[in-house]
Amino acid sequence: MRHLPVISPTMFPRRGAVLAIALVSLTLVAGIIGHQVVRVTREMRQQRMQLAELQARKLVEAVFRSSVDRLQQEPEWTGGQWSIPQGVVSRDSAAEIRISIQQGRITVQAHLPTAAGNGCRITRSGS
Numbered sequence: 028m029r030h031l032p033v034i035s036p037t038m039f040p041r042r043g044a045v046l047a048i049a050l051v052s053l054t055l056v057a058g059i060i061g062h063q064v065v066r067v068t069r070e071m072r073q074q075r076m077q078l079a080e081l082q083a084r085k086l087v088e089a090v091f092r093s094s095v096d097r098l099q100q101e102p103e104w105t106g107g108q109w110s111i112p113q114g115v116v117s118r119d120s121a122a123e124i125r126i127s128i129q130q131g132r133i134t135v136q137a138h139l140p141t142a143a144g145n146g147c148r149i150t151r152s153g154s
Contacts (some may be wrong), residue, residue: 076147082116083137083149086124091135091151094126098133106133120146 090109098104106126116122120140127134132154140146 079139079147080149083122083139083147086111086116086122086139087135087137087149087151090124090126090137091133091153094128094133094135095153098128098131104128 094106106128108126109124111122111124113121116139123138125134125136132152134150134152136148136150138146138148
């Protein structure tokens with residue numbers, strides 16, 4: 028019968044050190060991944076806000092030009108309010124357009140709410 032050698036704690040003094048290094052490494056990797064997730068989330072939110080602002084600017088310009096033409100054809104026109112359904116301009120929510128005319132001066136305001144916050148509000152005025 029063979030006898031197995033006896034393993035004493037002094038034979039492997041660094042066994043706990045390897046475990047500690049592995050735990051520290053995993054903690055660092057988890058921290059880096061968490062930081063990257065937060066960064067990407069912020070970037071996506073910023074891009075959505077920039078897109079909403081660009082869409083609102085384009086919408087205001089188009090409505091303003093249309094309002095100038097309509098006011099030339101109908102001098103009695105006083106403006107109005109439009110509600111654009113969800114999905115037409117923004118997939119997050121419906122857009123709102125307000126056109127007001129005072130003393131021949133046209134003011135167009137577009138509001139595009141987003142799911143991430145209060146959205147974007149753009150105003151353009153002119154004659």
